[in-house]
Amino acid sequence: MDFNKKVIALLAVALLATGSWSCKKIIDEAPLDKLDITNAYRNVADADAAVIGIYGQFLGLQKTYILQNELRADLVDVTANADPYLKQLANHTTTKDNPYVDPRPYYQVVLNCNDALKNFKLMVDDRRMSVDDYNKHYSDIGALRSWIYLQLGIQYGSIPYITEPVEKVDDIKNLSAYPRISFEELLTRLIDFTEKLPYKEVYAYPAGNPLVVTIDGSSTNKLFICKPFVLGDLYLWNNNYTKAAENYEKIMDVENNNTNINISFNAYKVGYYLSSDYTDQSVRYLRAQDESTLLVDAGWRTIFSAPNTSNVWNIEFLWGIPYNANYKPGNPMIEVCSSLYGKYLIKPSQLAIDNWNAQRQYSGIPYDARGKLSYSTTVAGPVITKLTDNIVPATNFNRAGKWGIYRAALLHLRFSEAANRDGKGKLGWALLNTGIANTFYVGTYVNGAKSPVSFDEINTMQTPYAAPYYFDARSNNDYKSPWYRNTGIRSRAGITALDISLQNNVLGLEGKLIDEGALELAFEGNRWPDLLRIARRQNNPAFLAERVYQKLLKDGDPNASAAREKLMTPANWYLPFDWK
Template structure:
């Protein structure tokens, strides 16, 4: 396997622009700009080049990541244009030669991570960069490696765990040297790895970094993996719910000390639309998500404000940054090209191989809004009908079929709504069902405020009721007095995931129904996060936790059944055996 090549400081900014545009592989830089391994790892500029090189390799996994996590689940279906290997994913009949099931691409990035981590340690020992620079870069690459291993564990069940800087992926074929770990053992290893990390905040906090810049119209801040979120994911999978909640809460508090109140109040807080900021469903005929009847024709399709805008805006826009925790942008001028155009579009360069499953369409259709409209408008903003065919739009809103070679877009990984759903999943399992219900439904203030005190002169008691009655990490301040800015808690605009989109809240009885509420949280993921690469993992995690294969099998069965797939019953029977959830682990 090729080692990562390194870039001189004179071309680093250009490579940053390339990476932001499409993460062009570092090996594709002209030969005269390459440093051989003996001249690399000399200073922080070389370290930055190594980090960018890793993320350039990582972005090549986007297509495989989305396919494995969505086609295997219940929201995304294949079309008649799909190749045989995609159809295998859809019916859980994957053969050893299926390229989408090949673990090699993941391990190529992992071994690059191992090489970089080894050399960062050497640089630190030789004092070739500051301790602060070393800690930030080392921790980032270690966290990305943990993400890759978690994905391998989810998809394959048992995988080799290697931290050595091997020269080739082929070295891993010797299972006597690199025995496989099952998912539980792997989680233990990954949690231990992250707990010994020297740095856990983002690059730009608190003092900034040479890797956090704006260039070529994009900002790098959300390009790098969020370490708190990753540790939260590992703890959630392991069943350490309090620890998971602590880490997720740290992500929610990313801008807690920002003196810019727009950032402090809005970033990762899943807020209602306030007229200036907001990523919820909105209408153009007045009113809010909560009040007044709206005309269906007034649904806002704005690309600058509201739900759709999350998938259209530049990553320098405030609304975009308030929601997205991790996303990788594509630039049409550089490799790798955006793989999602080919998969989803049915015009221009699209091959239309994937479409929204009927189960997803039906779920939106049967989820009424509080304004009297009988369906969930997030569906209309996630897919549309083009040339008589249902088309997933989240990845292709910025694609113009009249300019088929211009394939800009994003690989979306983590965002605020998913953060709140996973935090709520942990809180619910940790006995905080009312808080979990609030974050899923109508928000903190609407759930906890004592309405009997609203018209009372006892303002202090009313304000106190807007602070959740728990210790951290379950304490949220949603205080609000319109006439007094001193009484505006950081979560006073929190609307809940369903509330932000204006759909009807589920019954409050779920506040004391742990498994029922957990199922509702997973259902909400299908409505809010459809097609974004989360679904298979969510189904597997909850089915494993409950030791209930039917939780997963029934959902996949319903997808295939509604599509008229003759293998629906066979697939359901197969997925009732947990061993059949996992892909065959075979080297190409």
């Protein structure tokens, strides 16, 4: 390992250990008169250090991100241990003094991003950094800033959009005076900026780059933001469905030509189980129809419990950041979720549990086992385990974990949302339910299984659409296409398919895609954005308000009706933006 790699390795240890190392904490630790960073960007190793430092600070946003996006929605509620401010967040009575709605943590990272982006430009202009290094570093941090701003828009609606470094203390104090722009204008500006980034590949840094290392059993490979996913999300929020699908499809097909067929056929494909750790992501039982033999140390749960160096984790996740088990502060969700090693502040809502119980498995088991693999029932009450599953062994001192942000199932649901709105409802239905080959195949079935007898039949195992909606799932004894293992999200979970009439029902399928997010993505931080995006698009406040109402009603919150009435007014969808 050369000197630069050693330096970055040490910095990565700091990031993975503490989750809080920062290249410059602008707001909290400003010098008396001027922010002097002239010695911080001398060479590419310093640029690497700045990137790692920003991600270290970004990791500190997980708790805020999860609480805002889950408690405000319908799948998570507070326990009796929660403080009044968390209760406000859950039942939409939030006041300006609520610490969980403070926008400053987001802007702390944004300001460090602005500082880095300016200095990367100076470095390439002064030839302290190559054009190639500049393209990668600038695009990585630029996309991260766009992601943060999207979250700010989702939470607060109208916000200040600050893209220049803050160099004077007086400017920091006056950030609250910056003009605010609407969410709609923010989306336009973010799309324009992110599209112009010079490097927009799926992976931020190729193998061999000093930033891609494995330390103490954790890899930095998926630590860095997936830029096409950010663009896809921005376009989806802006109702540009073809452009959203183009960016999502780029990710879905990124490994198609990998010489390792286990990767090319499985990475981001939501495939079926093949007795291989590459595909060990299906809900499975040791004995079919025997509920007591549900596998909890294998199958679907390993998506979250496996280390981020494992095949299972890497073919599902596009972006996720690990915490080191041996250092403070560690995974913040342990304190929030655990009844044994934390304060047990939040829990699955009864509505979330009812959602899983309303499903039916192909085997006849009358519930969705993803629920049992996402939370556990304890003496204290139902406990969210999905966010703390990789604490092995579980002790008071083990604060391990991962913040998993982008993964394949989320990708498929968002792509399906775009495809459905773009007139490709059958494709959206396929990815949601039984997979591409099973949905588009026209031919002979033997004992319920495909039995192609001609290439005409084989050729129907592909979508009849042009890019970005073309997927090849053809398969016989002589030929395997990249998507032949795709099985669909519900099929991977062992859950029966939804009615095929939804293939031609845009609003109906859109609703079912969001419902599936409640089953597959619960507690991961996507729920409030999903509800908000559809309510905005359909101009239908009840889409959001009714779900929140049902959560509060089933959990016995006396504010249930008031919350529904409040959320029927779109202006009340956003948190108060108060710069303390």
